Amino acid sequence: MASVIAYSTDSAGMHPSHTLPLKLHAIAEAGISQVELGFPDLEAYAEQEFSDYKKLDDRGQGDIDKLVEAAGKIKALCEKLELNILVMHPFSQFEGYEDVDKRAKGFERAAAWFKVLKALNCQMIQVGSSDDPETSGDHEIIARDLRQLADEAAAQDPLIRIAYEMWAWGVHVNTWQHTWQICKLVERPNFGLCLDTFQICARAYADPTSLTGLLPSAQESLNASLSALSTTIPSSKIFYLQISDGTRTDASALRAAAEKQGIPPLYAYSNEWRPLPFMSEIEPGQKWDEYLPVVEVCEAVLKTGWRGPWSFEVFHKEDMAQDDPEVPKRWTCGAVKSYEKIMEKLKERGFVNRVYV
Secondary structure (H helix, E strand, O other): OHHHEEEEOOOOOOOOOOOHHHHHHHHHHOOOOEEEEEHHHHHHHHHHHOOOOOOOOOOOOOOHHHHHHHHHHHHHHHHHOOOEEEEEEEEOOOOOOOOHHHHHHHHHHHHHHHHHHHHHOOOEEEEEOOOOOOOOOOHHHHHHHHHHHHHHHHHHOOOOEEEEEOOOOOOOOOOHHHHHHHHHHHOOOOEEEEEEHHHHHHHHOEOOOOOOOEOOOHHHHHHHHHHHHHHHOOHHHEEEEEEOOOEOOOHHHHHHHHHHHOOOHHHHHHHHEEOOOOHHHHOOOOOOOEOOOHHHHHHHHHHOOOOOOEEEOOEEHHHHOOOOOOHHHHHHHHHHHHHHHHHHHHHHHHHOOOOOO
8 A cells, every 4th residue: 555655755844853864764664665855855965964065056056966976875775765766846946937048047957957866766857837927827838848848858868757736826837727738738758747635725725815714616616626637637647646635724824924935825825734634633632624625636636547656745834843853753654544544535435446455
C-alpha cells in the first residue's frame, strides 16, 4: 500500500531543526517508499554541508557544484533508506515572460535544475503556475515556454517529465481547466499535470476569506468542476496527485497575514493551514477543523482511470513550527493513516474494486 504514497519534504512552516535527513528518515520509518523533494530543503541541506554555500539565484547561478555534491549525498541516503525520489519541486516563476532576458533566466535556471536532477536520480520536475503579473496570460505564449522546457528536459534525459500544477493564486493559470488547455497546446509526451486536492478546492469550493469559508453555491460549483474533470483529462496526463485538506480560519486574521507578507490570501492560506485529510481523527488532541471535500476530488481523479502516486503535501505552521524532532514522524505516520481513511471512504462510495488492493 505504501508503495503508492509519496510524502513532500517541503519546508514551508517547518522548524529549521527539521532537517532534510530527519524528514527522509521519518518518511522511510512510516513505511512510505517515495518522496517529493522540496528544492528549498535541498538547498538548506547544502548550507548545512557547506558553510559558505551560495544559493542559486533566478538565473541558476550560485554554488551549483556544491549543490550537486549535496544532491549526491541525499541520493545515497535515499538509496540506503530505500526511498525513490518521485519529483523535485517547485520550479516556479518560469512561463509566460515576453521580456527576452527574463525568459532566458528561466531556461538557465532549468539547466541548473537538470544537473541536480541527474545527481538525485530523479526524473520529474513540478512546475507551479506563475503568480507574476508581468507574465502574459496568452496560453500560446505560456505553452511555448513549457514546450521548450519539455524539449530541453528530453534532450537531457528522455525519461524526465514535467508536471504542471495550477496554483490557486496563479495570476493567469489558476484552475485545472487552465492547465489542461495548456497541456494540450504543449503536446509533448513528457509533459503532463500534477493535480492537487487543495488547489482544486481553493478555486471551486472554498473561500477562506469569507465568514462561511465557502464560495457562493460551493457544492454546485465543485460538482460541476469534478464532473468535467473526470471526463476530460486522460489518465496518462495525470503524473501524480497531491493530497492535503484545508482548515477553517479567521478571515480577518488570514487577510492580515496575507497583507503583512505581501501575497494573495490564498497563497497565505496554502502556506499555513493545510493539514492532512481526517486530521481530527488522526490527531484529536487539537482543533484542526479541516473541511475540504478531499475524497470527492480523489474520486473524480480516479474516475479518469488514473492509478498513479499520491503525494501528501501538507503545511500547518502552528504544529509544524514546533522545535520538536518528533513532528516529522507524526506527520508522515499520519499521512499513511490519512491514505487509509481516504481508501475507506472511497470504498463506501463504490470504489472498493477500482482503487489499490
